[in-house]
Amino acid sequence: MPRYRYLPYQFNMEVTPAVQINHLVKEFPSPFRKSRVRAVDDVSLAIMPGEVYGLIGPNGSGKSTTMKALLGLLAPTRGSCHVFGKNSMKTDSRQEIGFLPENPYFYKHLSGEETLRFYAKLCGMRGKEVQNRVEEMLEMVSLQDARKRRIGGYSKGMLQRIGLAQALIHDPRLLILDEPTAGVDPIGSRQIRDLIVDLKARGVTVFLCSHLLEQVQEVCDHVGIIFNGKIVKEGRLEDLIAIEDQTEVVIRNASSRTLARIRAVIADAENAEFVRMGKPKTTLERLFLDEARKSDALANASDHAETAATAAKPGNTNEQGDPHA
Ligand SMILES: Nc1ncnc2c1ncn2[C@@H]1O[C@H](COP(=O)(O)OP(=O)(O)OP(=O)(O)O)[C@@H](O)[C@H]1O
Numbered sequence: 583m584p585r586y587r588y589l590p591y592q593f594n595m596e597v598t599p600a601v602q603i604n605h606l607v608k609e610f611p612s613p614f615r616k617s618r619v620r621a622v623d624d625v626s627l628a629i630m631p632g633e634v635y636g637l638i639g640p641n642g643s644g645k646s647t648t649m650k651a652l653l654g655l656l657a658p659t660r661g662s663c664h665v666f667g668k669n670s671m672k673t674d675s676r677q678e679i680g681f682l683p684e685n686p687y688f689y690k691h692l693s694g695e696e697t698l699r700f701y702a703k704l705c706g707m708r709g710k711e712v713q714n715r716v717e718e719m720l721e722m723v724s725l726q727d728a729r730k731r732r733i734g735g736y737s738k739g740m741l742q743r744i745g746l747a748q749a750l751i752h753d754p755r756l757l758i759l760d761e762p763t764a765g766v767d768p769i770g771s772r773q774i775r776d777l778i779v780d781l782k783a784r785g786v787t788v789f790l791c792s793h794l795l796e797q798v799q800e801v802c803d804h805v806g807i808i809f810n811g812k813i814v815k816e817g818r819l820e821d822l823i824a825i826e827d828q829t830e831v832v833i834r835n836a837s838s839r840t841l842a843r844i845r846a847v848i849a850d851a852e853n854a855e856f857v858r859m860g861k862p863k864t865t866l867e868r869l870f871l872d873e874a875r876k877s878d879a880l881a882n883a884s885d886h887a888e889t890a891a892t893a894a895k896p897g898n899t900n901e902q903g904d905p906h907a
């Protein structure tokens with residue numbers, strides 16, 4: 583059920599940030615050196631309720647360490663992290679959080695359904711509530727057919743999806759996803775992105791990190807770029823990727839005469855300079871998904887045709903001559 587459709591800060595009301603990280607520093611001891619490894623170096627950021635925030639950066643730049651500090655799994659060397667105003671080092675801050683780690687680990691002998699039931703009970707649910715929630719989550723991540731299979735036999739994409747279901751089982755207000763689409767095929771990735779968009783519409787705050795920049799661009803409204811533990815750029819995605827001194831115009835069915843006239847207008851305008859004209863491009867990912875959809879539709883159509891042809895064959899009748907018996 584939607585928690586709230588309109589966010590309080592859209593009406594200029596005071597709201598507590600879902601995530602507030604203040605001057606976070608995290609150092610680890612280095613086994614072979616006297617100096618320590620500084621994984622996170624003075625990171626500050628705030629995420630308002632209902633926002634989807636993407637942290638991007640190269641391997642080893644401090645993304646997972648920042649997330650673990652926010653979850654209270656690592657104690658900050660300096661600085662602080664708060665979740666809905668509660669200090670991350672206090673256990674009650676975690677009640678509001680769902681977490682999908684980088685490499686989720688589950689008990690391999692349990693089935694998907696048993697795993698979710700286990701987490702639901704860990705979160706304090708009992709009786710019918712457990713069953714209802716498990717059903718809802720299995721449907722949400724499309725694992726109903728694999729519910730009885732042991733987790734040990736799940737593929738990478740299935741593990742990622744059961745991990746997501748586990749993270750959402752207690753209906754958290756903040757979802758932290760450490761590379762949610764790692765190892766997932768493009769169709770599975772699309773489902774995960776759709777799910778994030780759906781959660782955002784329901785008012786859930788999402789903090790994620792990913793190496794798949796195109797996906798980050800599709801779902802995130804705020805982005806932070808981290809290098810060597812430092813945030814080097816941060817802000818609204820729209821602002822960060824806009825090329826301030828350029829304007830894009832997309833026209834459908836323009837004749838070559840219209841295009842020539844547009845170019846002439848630009849050539850006449852003071853200061854304006856013609857940069858480029860051409861066809862807008864789709865992404866390779868969209869192309870792949872479209873083709874996958876078409877192949878699915880073709881396969882379904884030929885399945886139907888085959889079933890109909892088999893049923894209609896003269897030999898395919900029972901003793902009474904009824905082809906459908
Ligand atoms: N428990 C630890 N002990 C020692 N060093 C650590 C520990 N955890 C992380 N580090 C170091 O901190 C730095 C940041 O690691 P982190 O896992 O946060 O990077 P990341 O941005 O998540 O990278 P990736 O994209 O590969 O997941 C790395 O140099 C890493 O080796």
Ligand SMILES: [Mg+2]
Binds near residue numbers: 684760
């Ligand atoms: Mg990481």
